[in-house]
Amino acid sequence: MNILITGGAGFIGSHLCERLLTEKHKIFCLDNLFTGSKDNINHLENNPNFKFIEHDIIEPFFIDQDLDQVYNLACPASPIHYQENPVRTIKANTIGVINMLGLARKHNARILQASTSEVYGDPEIHPQPEDYRGNVNQIGPRACYDEGKRAAEALFFDYHRMHGMEIKVARIFNTYGSRMAFEDGRVVSNFILQSLKGENITIYGSGEQTRSFCYIDNLVDGLIKMMNSPKEITGPINLGNPNEFTIKHLAERVINLTGSKAKLVYKDLPQDDPQKRQPDINKAKEFLGWSPKIDLVEGLEKTIEDFKNRL
Numbered sequence: 001m002n003i004l005i006t007g008g009a010g011f012i013g014s015h016l017c018e019r020l021l022t023e024k025h026k027i028f029c030l031d032n033l034f035t036g037s038k039d040n041i042n043h044l045e046n047n048p049n050f051k052f053i054e055h056d057i058i059e060p061f062f063i064d065q066d067l068d069q070v071y072n073l074a075c076p077a078s079p080i081h082y083q084e085n086p087v088r089t090i091k092a093n094t095i096g097v098i099n100m101l102g103l104a105r106k107h108n109a110r111i112l113q114a115s116t117s118e119v120y121g122d123p124e125i126h127p128q129p130e131d132y133r134g135n136v137n138q139i140g141p142r143a144c145y146d147e148g149k150r151a152a153e154a155l156f157f158d159y160h161r162m163h164g165m166e167i168k169v170a171r172i173f174n175t176y177g178s179r180m181a182f183e184d185g186r187v188v189s190n191f192i193l194q195s196l197k198g199e200n201i202t203i204y205g206s207g208e209q210t211r212s213f214c215y216i217d218n219l220v221d222g223l224i225k226m227m228n229s230p231k232e233i234t235g236p237i238n239l240g241n242p243n244e245f246t247i248k249h250l251a252e253r254v255i256n257l258t259g260s261k262a263k264l265v266y267k268d269l270p271q272d273d274p275q276k277r278q279p280d281i282n283k284a285k286e287f288l289g290w291s292p293k294i295d296l297v298e299g300l301e302k303t304i305e306d307f308k309n310r311l
């Protein structure tokens with residue numbers, strides 16, 4: 001198949017490109033390299049089935065080759081990056097999404113949207129099922145991303161209803177693994193880097209807030225299963241690991257696994273930082289036959305190894 005992956009030079013995108021190349025597909029990897037990096041895809045560039053195109057989805061995009069599937073992953077995903085130019089973040093999720101839906105429509109291609117657990121905001125229901133409509137502060141600093149992604153979902157379903165397009169909406173929860181950007185400011189990358197360098201581990205707030213982390217390889221399996229599910233399955237479907245723990249617990253685990261002498265230091269909690277998060281993955285189990293397999297310790301060991309090699 002001919003498959004377009006936007007955000008293909010990013011953390012999740014590059015793993016997805018790699019996996020789909022092993023399945024012998026032809027991959028067109030689109031990225032504006034704002035948070036994505038050529039370092040993530042250098043090892044793929046000699047593969048004749050891989051083509052990188054530097055492009056921002058906010059601008060219209062046309063391609064001569066037929067497309068069978070489009071994975072739309074293009075959007076800065078870490079709070080520091082999506083808040084750097086919030087208007088641009090909203091544009092990627094509205095104008096950019098319209099451009100990609102239009103492209104998929106023209107090619108009669110199936111399209112998958114990388115949505116996010118952020119559509120639930122700071123959730124009042126726990127764990128979060130897909131029919132929970134969320135608790136987002138629409139005027140806060142995270143709104144450019146949260147409301148942007150909510151608008152993207154609305155656009156997907158409008159194109160589906162208006163034009164009968166084959167759509168898939170996957171809501172991705174916190175994901176970690178090799179190739180996470182060092183400067184992303186995410187909790188897993190920060191803690192591993194700080195531990196390896198013997199710096200203080202920065203816990204925002206009390207550290208009692210919770211998250212549930214899914215290892216990248218499992219997430220990629222879920223995305224591919226979702227894309228190739230029967231056409232009636234549009235989603236939204238949550239993809240994530242329901243194993244929930246506090247941020248403090250994560251810090252202790254990382255210190256333990258790296259054998260670091262790093263100390264915990266407490267900093268202010270960012271505004272609108274969700275207190276808890278855990279996916280309800282019953283739909284993913286039922287409709288995709290998917291659930292994550294790699295546990296936290298195994299996933300952290302692999303990630304720490306990758307960070308050590310890159311440092």
Ligand code: UDP
Pocket residue numbers: 078079174185186187188190191202203204205209211247269270273274
């Ligand atoms: N966090 C932290 N220290 C850090 C980076 C993040 O305590 O150095 C916290 C952050 O406040 C949040 C959680 O870890 O409660 C997850 O943050 P991340 O940015 O990785 O993901 P998100 O908030 O988007 O789930």
